[in-house]
Amino acid sequence: MPSSEPSAADQQLIDHAQRHGYTVTAKQLAIWRRAGLMPGNIPGGGLGRGKGSTSQPAPESFDLVLGLARHAGPGKRPTDLALLLFAEGLPVPEATVRAAFRAAVDTVTIPGEDDDPDEEPDDRLDNFADHLAESGQAMTLVPARARRIDEQIARLARDAGETWPPPELASWDENPEPSPSTPQDATLTAASAVLTGSLSLEEIGDMLRAMNPGAAANPIASLVETTQNDVPDIADKVLGPDGTLALGPVGDARDLLRDLTDRAPLEGLAAAWQTVQRVREWALDLCVRVESELDAGQRGEAVAEWQISRYLGAGMAILSTLRDRRWPPAQRALDTMLVLYQLHEFRLLDRILPGCQWHLLKSEGVMPPPVRDLLKDLIDKDSAPAEPAPE
Numbered sequence: 001m002p003s004s005e006p007s008a009a010d011q012q013l014i015d016h017a018q019r020h021g022y023t024v025t026a027k028q029l030a031i032w033r034r035a036g037l038m039p040g041n042i043p044g045g046g047l048g049r050g051k052g053s054t055s056q057p058a059p060e061s062f063d064l065v066l067g068l069a070r071h072a073g074p075g076k077r078p079t080d081l082a083l084l085l086f087a088e089g090l091p092v093p094e095a096t097v098r099a100a101f102r103a104a105v106d107t108v109t110i111p112g113e114d115d116d117p118d119e120e121p122d123d124r125l126d127n128f129a130d131h132l133a134e135s136g137q138a139m140t141l142v143p144a145r146a147r148r149i150d151e152q153i154a155r156l157a158r159d160a161g162e163t164w165p166p167p168e169l170a171s172w173d174e175n176p177e178p179s180p181s182t183p184q185d186a187t188l189t190a191a192s193a194v195l196t197g198s199l200s201l202e203e204i205g206d207m208l209r210a211m212n213p214g215a216a217a218n219p220i221a222s223l224v225e226t227t228q229n230d231v232p233d234i235a236d237k238v239l240g241p242d243g244t245l246a247l248g249p250v251g252d253a254r255d256l257l258r259d260l261t262d263r264a265p266l267e268g269l270a271a272a273w274q275t276v277q278r279v280r281e282w283a284l285d286l287c288v289r290v291e292s293e294l295d296a297g298q299r300g301e302a303v304a305e306w307q308i309s310r311y312l313g314a315g316m317a318i319l320s321t322l323r324d325r326r327w328p329p330a331q332r333a334l335d336t337m338l339v340l341y342q343l344h345e346f347r348l349l350d351r352i353l354p355g356c357q358w359h360l361l362k363s364e365g366v367m368p369p370p371v372r373d374l375l376k377d378l379i380d381k382d383s384a385p386a387e388p389a390p391e
Contacts, residue, residue, distance in 0.1 A: 009041040009055040013065045022069035035078035036096035038064040060091040079103045083329040087273055101261045104333035105254050110191050121195040128191050138183035141210050143322035150214050152294045165216045172219035174226050181210035197253040198244040201227055211319055212310055220311050237352050247348045257337045264340055276335040278370035283321035308365035317368045
């Protein structure tokens, strides 16, 4: 029968936790080890004459046991704990960290896809479209907080006697009659991106328009939609025969993310993890600053930053932040992988199209400032000044 008493090595860890104000049991240590969250004890020499053997905790176990005691609790899965410890820079076994990021990717599911795993993507999309029609479910394109801010800005402008949205936007939009995109359409488009790993320029334009439905015109969506006509030489290098983006292998986006999870350096994962945290902080802080100006009846720097971000790439990060109000560790890990994938695609594009005017990424609103920092080496490749984005 196994002894109910902790080993001398485990007792060292239990005492170490107690000295720091935490209660840890031998059973918890065993559970954490089975989950791969901390290493086993290091065997020592035998005591002789049937008295057993000695062992010592692995040096990293002392820091890990404090982190685990701090974060463990009801509802915390081993993958959550692995991610939280990794975020603190604690020495979680690498295999456990990568498995936790892969598990986050696995949370992306499409209703009904498990019914026939071998079904072709087009058939799976057709089935998903039927499911949407029957259930009425759809993604939230513009969360309520963002919608209220948009409406307040429009109201202030109209009260000031201005035409809103600004009429000059229409002159920058070459698609006067864009196809309407409902929340159901956008949900189906998102599913298509997951299953195929790519979207057509038209679909991307539709999504940009759907996420800013109050805009009378959307110049940035127009730029995307007209890429093939405006820069045909570039389009030929980055678009497939069907008009979809084709920078790399095409396939289920989750497979591409899993592969990246296995290959990305741990320091890259850590940098992206911290970046998505700073993006969230930036987005929430911008909301607070904008609301403060609007409550005072003003349209200052924060409102200007909000407006340009809503038309450009940074606005997508704002909407995503407001959509994920709880933001558990698995969602943060998935966001981390999406940022890493974006960085991977940019580097691939840089090889296909050297001199891709990366300095334009510095333009306000193109992307959240923390992501710009992550892309600093690309942006600094040329020293041309950033062109101002359309206001």
